[in-house]
Every structure is written in C-alpha cells, then in structure tokens.
Amino acid sequence: xxxxxxxxxxxxxxxxxxxxxxxxxxxxxxxxxxxxxxxxxxxxxxxxxxxxxxxxxxxxxxxxxxxxxxxxxxxxxxxxxxxxxxxxxxxxxxxxxxxxxxxxxxxxxxxxxxxxxxxxxxxxxxxxxxxxxxxxxxxxxxxxxxxxxxxxxxxxxxxxxxxx
Amino acid sequence: xxxxxxxxxxxxxxxxxxxxxxxxxxxxxxxxxxxxxxxxxxxxxxxxxxxxxxxxxxxxxxxxxxxxxxxxxxxxxxxxxxxxxxxxxxxxxxxxxxxxxxxxxxxxxxxxxxxxxxxxxxxxxxxxxxxxxxxxxxxxxxxxxxxxxxxxxxxxxxxxxxxxxxxxxxxxxxxxxxxxxxxxxxxxxxxxxxxxxxxxxxxxxxxxxxxxxxxxxxxxxxxxxxxxxxxxxxxxxxxxxxxxxxxxxxxxxxxxxxxxxxxxxxxxxxxxxxxxxxxxxx
Numbered sequence: 001x002x003x004x005x006x007x008x009x010x011x012x013x014x015x016x017x018x019x020x021x022x023x024x025x026x027x028x029x030x031x032x033x034x035x036x037x038x039x040x041x042x043x044x045x046x047x048x049x050x051x052x053x054x055x056x057x058x059x060x061x062x063x064x065x066x067x068x069x070x071x072x073x074x075x076x077x078x079x080x081x082x083x084x085x086x087x088x089x090x091x092x093x094x095x096x097x098x099x100x101x102x103x104x105x106x107x108x109x110x111x112x113x114x115x116x117x118x119x120x121x122x123x124x125x126x127x128x129x130x131x132x133x134x135x136x137x138x139x140x141x142x143x144x145x146x147x148x149x150x151x152x153x154x155x156x157x158x159x160x161x162x163x164x
Numbered sequence: 165x166x167x168x169x170x171x172x173x174x175x176x177x178x179x180x181x182x183x184x185x186x187x188x189x190x191x192x193x194x195x196x197x198x199x200x201x202x203x204x205x206x207x208x209x210x211x212x213x214x215x216x217x218x219x220x221x222x223x224x225x226x227x228x229x230x231x232x233x234x235x236x237x238x239x240x241x242x243x244x245x246x247x248x249x250x251x252x253x254x255x256x257x258x259x260x261x262x263x264x265x266x267x268x269x270x271x272x273x274x275x276x277x278x279x280x281x282x283x284x285x286x287x288x289x290x291x292x293x294x295x296x297x298x299x300x301x302x303x304x305x306x307x308x309x310x311x312x313x314x315x316x317x318x319x320x321x322x323x324x325x326x327x328x329x330x331x332x333x334x335x336x337x338x339x340x341x342x343x344x345x346x347x348x349x350x351x352x353x354x355x356x357x358x359x360x361x362x363x364x365x366x367x368x369x370x371x372x373x374x375x376x377x378x379x380x381x382x383x384x385x386x387x388x389x390x391x392x393x394x395x396x397x398x399x400x401x402x403x404x405x406x407x408x409x410x411x412x413x414x415x416x417x418x419x420x421x422x423x424x425x426x427x428x429x430x431x432x433x434x435x436x437x438x439x440x441x442x443x444x445x446x
Contacts, residue, residue, distance in 0.1 A: 069189065
C-alpha cells in the first residue's frame with residue numbers, strides 16, 4: 001500500500017505535466033487511494049486516503065488537512081462500497097472512480113470556499129473531465145493488475161518448455 | 165488483534181480521523197475576525213457550555229427561590245388582604261369626601277347665583293315615621309333659622325322649615341302629604357298649586373281649564389305662597405289627564421332626588437309676598 005502510494009505520489013509530482021491535457025488533470029494519488037480502498041476495505045482505504053492527502057497537502061503548500069480530509073472520506077466510502085457491493089466489472093469500477101473524484105472535488109473545493117481561502121469559477125467541466133480520466137486510468141490499472149499475474153505465470157511456463 | 169479491532173470499528177476510526185483533520189485545518193485557518201478558527205470554535209463550544217451551565221444554575225436558583233418564596237406567600241397574602249381592605253375603606257372615605265366637596269361646590273354656585281341670603285346646612289337625619297317626609301338639618305335658631313323658611317338644593321326646591329330648634333331644624337319635604345307650594349308653568353305662565361302625596365311625585369291642582377299644559381313642561385315656584393321665592397325649579401310635568409275641558413290629574417316629577425340629598429341651602433331672605441304680608445299686618 002505504502003509502496004503504491006509513494007510511486008503514485010512520485011509519478012504525480014514528476015510526470016503530472018505529461019498527464020495534463022488542457023482542462024484534464026489526472027490525480028494518480030486519488031486513483032491509488034480508491035484502488036487500495038476497493039481491494040482492501042474501508043479501514044485501509046481511509047488510512048491510505050489520510051496519508052496520501054496529508055502528503056499531498058504538505059507538498060502543495062496548501063492548508064494541511066483539507067486534501068487529507070477529502071481523501072479520507074473518499075477512501076472510506078470507496079472501501080465501504082467495495083465491501084458492500086460487487087465491484088469486479090469495469091463499468092462499476094468506472095462509476096466508483098468517477099464518483100470518488102466528484103466527492104473528492106466537492107469536499108476539497110467546498111472546504112476552501114467555506115473557509116474563504118480560495119474561489120473556484122464554475123469548475124464543473126474540469127471536475128467532470130478529471131473524473132472521467134481518473135476513472136479510465138483506474139479501470140486500466142485494475143485490468144493491468146489482474147492480467148499481470150497470469151502473464152508472468154504464462155511466461156515462466158513457456159520458458160520451462162523451451163529449456164526442456 | 166488490535167489491528168483486527170480497528171478494522172472492525174472502521175466507523176469510529178473514520179470519525180476520529182475526520183475530527184483530527186478538522187482540528188488540523190482549524191489550527192491553520194484564521195476566521196474573518198483574524199482569530200484562528202480552532203480558537204474561535206473552541207471558545208464558541210466552551211461559551212455554549214458556560215451558557216448552559218449558567219442557565220442550569222440560574223434555573224435551580226429560580227426554582228429554589230420560588231419554593232422558599234412560596235413558604236412565606238400565605239402570610240404575605242393575608243397581610244396584603246388586610247392592607248387592601250384598609251385601602252378600600254380609605255378610598256371610600258376619600259370618595260365620600262370628594263362627593264361632599266362636590267355637593268358643597270354646587271351649593272356655593274347656587275348661592276352665588278341667587279340674589280338671596282342663604283345658609284348651607286347638612287342633613288343629619290330623616291323622618292322617624294314613614295308617614296312623614298321630613299329631614300333634619302344641622303342648623304337651627306342660633307343660626308338665624310325661622311319656621312317657613314324655604315329650603316333648596318342645586319336641583320330645585322326641597323321643602324320648608326317646620327320646626328327649628330336651637331341647633332337643628334326639621335324640614336318638611338315638598339313631597340310630604342301636608343306640603344304645598346304655589347307654582348306656575350314656566351312656558352305658559354299658567355298658575356296652580358303643587359301638593360305632596362307622600363310618594364315620590366307631586367300633584368298639581370287648581371289649574372285653569374284654559375291653561376296650556378304639556379308633558380315635560382318645567383314647573384317653577386310662583387312666590388305667592390310667601391314661603392318659596394319666585395322662579396325656583398320644582399319639577400317637570402310627567403302626566404296630564406283631562407276630563408272634558410277640565411284637568412283631572414296633573415303629576416309633577418320633582419327636580420330634586422330627595423333620597424340623595426346631603427346638603428341644602430336655607431333661604432334666609434323672606435320672599436316679597438311675605439314682606440308685603442308682614443307690612444300689611446303691621
């Protein structure tokens with residue numbers, strides 16, 4: 001979990017500019033939190049969200065805790081959904097990732113506006129595009145993670161046959 | 165095992181983490197007043213606690229105060245009732261004094277209005293027998309009162325003095341069955357005599373058949389009886405019954421309410437008729 005988070009944060013901080021296209025800004029850390037929550041449950045999800053959000057806050061020189069709070073809620077809710085519903089198909093996963101991005105944005109921006117720290121001018125399109133992009137990346141991550149063990153086994157098996 | 169417990173209680177953990185985040189955010193953000201939100205919220209929460217505690221303590225003190233107060237309320241109630249009764253008596257006395265002063269004022273006004281010498285007297289008693297309609301006043305011979313002096317009130321004629329003693333005098337009311345007075349109708353100057361009936365009304369007699377008389381006409385003294393000065397109000401015609409051209413019965417309602425009299429004026433000046441009568445006899 002921690003390794004995945006560190007990788008995601010590293011990728012987000014180093015390669016984020018390559019993921020950004022116009023208004024679309026993929027949040028790899030959020031994708032990782034939701035992924036961990038769906039696969040490990042609400043407790044792991046909320047702890048992952050807390051840790052990831054606080055690190056993001058610390059690195060982005062914003063108010064520490066707002067991102068953490070948003071990702072804690074997202075991680076917990078995603079974990080609850082993962083334990084209460086069957087989320088093994090691409091479409092449900094897409095919906096969960098999409099919804100998680102919306103919830104994260106609502107909490108994050110809502111707190112900033114509530115505390116009169118920042119103003120967001122009609123961010124609906126940006127959030128929508130980001131939610132779609134995050135959902136796509138998340139679904140792809142699940143596909144890759146599920147295919148990866150089988151591919152490794154098949155490759156090992158074929159190497160055995162060649163040696164014989 | 166502890167990890168298992170935490171996993172089973174993810175809801176509590178979630179709430180704890182959320183609270184931690186809120187505290188963390190509050191510590192960094194200032195309110196619009198420039199005070200950290202954490203401080204503001206903390207102060208707000210504790211002020212509400214203080215307000216609640218203060219309200220509770222105040223309520224208890226209020227309740228206790230009411231309980232203690234109730235213990236003395238009965239005695240206080242009795243004392244207040246006594247005071248109220250005394251005040252009511254006092255108020256009645258004051259009201260009586262005021263009424264009396266008002267009566268005196270009316271008498272003074274009448275005295276100033278009349279070109280007659282008068283003296284004020286207070287009624288100190290009524291008739292001993294219901295067959296006689298008399299009153300007793302507190303002035304007598306010592307005050308210059310003589311028999312047959314007219315007694316009047318602001319509303320009109322009361323009667324005449326019949327038996328003055330040294331310091332008191334009996335007044336025969338006009339409604340006494342033995343009383344009479346010469347009168348005339350103010351509107352038509354028709355003359356007659358009113359006599360008492362022993363009741364609350366007067367009978368007007370000896371009225372000419374040719375006289376013009378109507379209900380509501382004011383009846384005043386004519387002065388020919390040598391007792392009552394001319395022009396004093398006696399009452400109003402209340403009933404007129406005729407038998408052909410002749411008047412069968414004329415009822416006059418007295419202007420004075422004899423049951424409410426308290427002070428009167430005794431006319432000391434003899435009427436012109438009496439003076440002329442005295443002159444003739446001399």
